[in-house]
Amino acid sequence: MSFHNAASTRRSTSAERAAASPWMRAVSALTYPLSPGDFIDSLLPHTPRAARGRVEHIERNGLDAATITLRCPRGWHGHQAGQFINVGVDIDGVRHTRCYSISSAPERDDGCFTITVKAIDNGRVSNHLVDNLMQGDVVLLGEPTGEFVLPTELPQKLLLIAAGSGITPVISMLESLQAKDRIGDIVVIHSAPSPEAMIFGSELEQMAQRHAGLTLHRFYTQHTGESRHAGEHRGRFAPAKLSRLCPDWQDRQVWACGPDALLQSLEQQFDTAGIADHLHVERFRPALRAAVPGEVKEAQVQFSRSAVSATGNGAQSLLELAEASGLSPEHGCRMGICHGCTTTLKAGCVRDMRNGEVFNEEGDLVQICVCAPVGDVDLEL
Amino acid sequence: MTHPTYLTDAQAEAFGKELDAIRDEVKASLGAKDAAYIHRMIRIQRGLEVAGRASLFAGVLPPFWLAGTAMLSVAKILENMEVGHNIMHGQWDWMKDPKIHSTSWEWDTACPADQWKHSHNYMHHTYTNVVGMDRDVGYGILRMSAHQDWRVWNLGQPVYNALLAGLFQYGVALHDVEFDRVLEGKKSWRDAWTRLKAVGRKTSRQALKDYVLFPLLAGPFFLYVFSGNVVANFVRNLWAYMIIFCGHFPDGAHTFKAEEIENEIRGRWYLRQLLGSCNIEGGKIFHIMSGNLSHQIEHHIFPDLPSNRYAEVAPRVREICERYGLPYNSGSLARQFGTTTWRVLRLSLPGGSSLEPQAVLA
Numbered sequence A: 001m002s003f004h005n006a007a008s009t010r011r012s013t014s015a016e017r018a019a020a021s022p023w024m025r026a027v028s029a030l031t032y033p034l035s036p037g038d039f040i041d042s043l044l045p046h047t048p049r050a051a052r053g054r055v056e057h058i059e060r061n062g063l064d065a066a067t068i069t070l071r072c073p074r075g076w077h078g079h080q081a082g083q084f085i086n087v088g089v090d091i092d093g094v095r096h097t098r099c100y101s102i103s104s105a106p107e108r109d110d111g112c113f114t115i116t117v118k119a120i121d122n123g124r125v126s127n128h129l130v131d132n133l134m135q136g137d138v139v140l141l142g143e144p145t146g147e148f149v150l151p152t153e154l155p156q157k158l159l160l161i162a163a164g165s166g167i168t169p170v171i172s173m174l175e176s177l178q179a180k181d182r183i184g185d186i187v188v189i190h191s192a193p194s195p196e197a198m199i200f201g202s203e204l205e206q207m208a209q210r211h212a213g214l215t216l217h218r219f220y221t222q223h224t225g226e227s228r229h230a231g232e233h234r235g236r237f238a239p240a241k242l243s244r245l246c247p248d249w250q251d252r253q254v255w256a257c258g259p260d261a262l263l264q265s266l267e268q269q270f271d272t273a274g275i276a277d278h279l280h281v282e283r284f285r286p287a288l289r290a291a292v293p294g295e296v297k298e299a300q301v302q303f304s305r306s307a308v309s310a311t312g313n314g315a316q317s318l319l320e321l322a323e324a325s326g327l328s329p330e331h332g333c334r335m336g337i338c339h340g341c342t343t344t345l346k347a348g349c350v351r352d353m354r355n356g357e358v359f360n361e362e363g364d365l366v367q368i369c370v371c372a373p374v375g376d377v378d379l380e381l
Numbered sequence B: 001m002t003h004p005t006y007l008t009d010a011q012a013e014a015f016g017k018e019l020d021a022i023r024d025e026v027k028a029s030l031g032a033k034d035a036a037y038i039h040r041m042i043r044i045q046r047g048l049e050v051a052g053r054a055s056l057f058a059g060v061l062p063p064f065w066l067a068g069t070a071m072l073s074v075a076k077i078l079e080n081m082e083v084g085h086n087i088m089h090g091q092w093d094w095m096k097d098p099k100i101h102s103t104s105w106e107w108d109t110a111c112p113a114d115q116w117k118h119s120h121n122y123m124h125h126t127y128t129n130v131v132g133m134d135r136d137v138g139y140g141i142l143r144m145s146a147h148q149d150w151r152v153w154n155l156g157q158p159v160y161n162a163l164l165a166g167l168f169q170y171g172v173a174l175h176d177v178e179f180d181r182v183l184e185g186k187k188s189w190r191d192a193w194t195r196l197k198a199v200g201r202k203t204s205r206q207a208l209k210d211y212v213l214f215p216l217l218a219g220p221f222f223l224y225v226f227s228g229n230v231v232a233n234f235v236r237n238l239w240a241y242m243i244i245f246c247g248h249f250p251d252g253a254h255t256f257k258a259e260e261i262e263n264e265i266r267g268r269w270y271l272r273q274l275l276g277s278c279n280i281e282g283g284k285i286f287h288i289m290s291g292n293l294s295h296q297i298e299h300h301i302f303p304d305l306p307s308n309r310y311a312e313v314a315p316r317v318r319e320i321c322e323r324y325g326l327p328y329n330s331g332s333l334a335r336q337f338g339t340t341t342w343r344v345l346r347l348s349l350p351g352g353s354s355l356e357p358q359a360v361l362a
């Protein structure tokens, strides 16, 4: 999976450049050293622009999720159902970027698309998007990416499995198939704690009523009430239940998105059955943000551009460690004041030894002369 | 020895720790209000620039020429000082906004950002007022400390000084090329040439914009737009020169010899920042127009804290200095600039050691 993050949008994204008309490029000689877009962003922030989307509408979806309608940025080339997009917002003055699957179909033609965000406990961005975002706000957008898409040559039989917010790419696929009138033989399995908490529960139900070929199974993991309809189940979905719910599962191409535990058990089952190639998964939680270790012992530091690795100890700066490993990174004051050694953190966790500030987001720019590794680290050096 | 030698190492470290505590406190409290401040500053700056340039197109009418030139001058001053200088210091890096970041900002002046970050953020801020190491001590052409040997060409100093003030952006741009060190054989011609080429590229794009493209766009009013740009750049040069020279050379500012900073502990680094820096008193707008370099002491102690916070930490820094019996050099613009200019004149002649303050002894 590829990520665009804050660091890779440093100058202008390719979407921005693609959207820059020749006229704009000529004007940039007049706005040098800024770009014309910089003036537009500051002075006319609501002008439609590449890599920016205006919030048109926000709607609750389930108990703790919201579907956010965004205006497509200028130069938008559309997406494929199942793809995700980077969304950047400023929270307490700090830019944060996260991926969200696009939950609307590419066929939607009002110049908007949606993302559907589930607020998770202590989740910084998800809670901000669900609770604080307002109509008219502008968010930063990357370009749609991801391989979790249906092939153009659609398989005869599909099985789509989702849990929680994992339904977002799946609903986009279904809406898209519906728009193209291509819903054939599809089994959909979706799980949530309760009917009220289920994201896109009623949309799925309506779709199932409309299309005879679409079979819907809904699992409510914490629900104690009566099941209302056929296809509603209490308890947790597990791959072992497939043979009962969907006896021909081995003949189907499967797209699955949900918590890691679910995806792992699916992968195991498909492996064992020798049909691993039938299963396509999307993980919402890649090993992205390193946990902050309580206690620091040894840390493996990877200087990836130089293909050198070293062992740090939490007290020696990354700059010293790099030098001890035979590298000579650019730097200045060696005391954290000149910002001449700023380097991109690709993965892992480092701590500013002066005040204990922790950096553990991909793309964080860290001052290596005052930061020490406090866990395994991958640096763009 | 001009250091206040009566502070033991332990006392100096304790002094530094108290300053560190202020830094940590401010860093931890940064948030949306601060972000809104820099965004507002950038918006005002860009708005003034657009309005100023638009007004200059009507520059055939004197009020428009005056207003346009004034707005463009202010825009250039704001861009260089409160916006550009401070962003390149990393003061706003905590926002993680790739567009308002020390690694990506380029400013509206002749000096390329990366060279500036080397000569200023690193050399000047690390080796502040150390003769022979901090190139801001005279920019390689002026004798600004009695610790510098007098040469006969220093007699021309009042003239060089006036030229530097008027052409300040080019003086700054040539800063990191270090011609004087090339002549002394301490730096290779090749290295200097590489830097000079980068300066040339940047300078030509700046000049193309201000002196060719905008005037041409004005068609028959070429000269009005051209002259407005010349004046705006000149005003910015004078202003920046004045604020920056007031930062380190008014009466009472200490300069240091290289041997004084051998094995310098962090507490003494703080001490040197304090002794080598001078504040200018003024109102809110004056502080903004000076890029908050009117809080030079706070800026040198906390070079990467957002400038909008210097005013609030200044009384606390001053209080700590008082407790440690340390001087805190703060005065009106007239006092600071007057004594700075006197220093330039006096040091064009031999001697001048009476200008160097006495060691601060208990």
Ligand SMILES: Cc1cc2nc3c(=O)[nH]c(=O)nc-3n(C[C@H](O)[C@H](O)[C@H](O)COP(=O)(O)OP(=O)(O)OC[C@H]3O[C@@H](n4cnc5c(N)ncnc54)[C@H](O)[C@@H]3O)c2cc1C
Binding pocket: A084, A098, A099, A100, A101, A102, A116, A117, A118, A119, A120, A121, A122, A123, A124, A125, A126, A127, A165, A168, A169, A282, A283, A284, A285, A286, A289
């Ligand atoms: C390809 C892709 C597509 C995605 N699509 C969607 C989508 O359509 N809708 C949606 O709501 N989310 C989606 N996500 C997840 C989303 O990117 C964020 O990870 C999620 O919103 C949490 O971010 P946060 O800032 O709120 O939490 P953080 O502040 O980053 O984390 C808070 C805590 O939650 C944990 N955590 C982080 N991410 C998750 C997670 N996904 N599940 C459970 N715990 C987590 C962290 O380890 C941490 O302990 C997608 C992720 C990827 C990689």
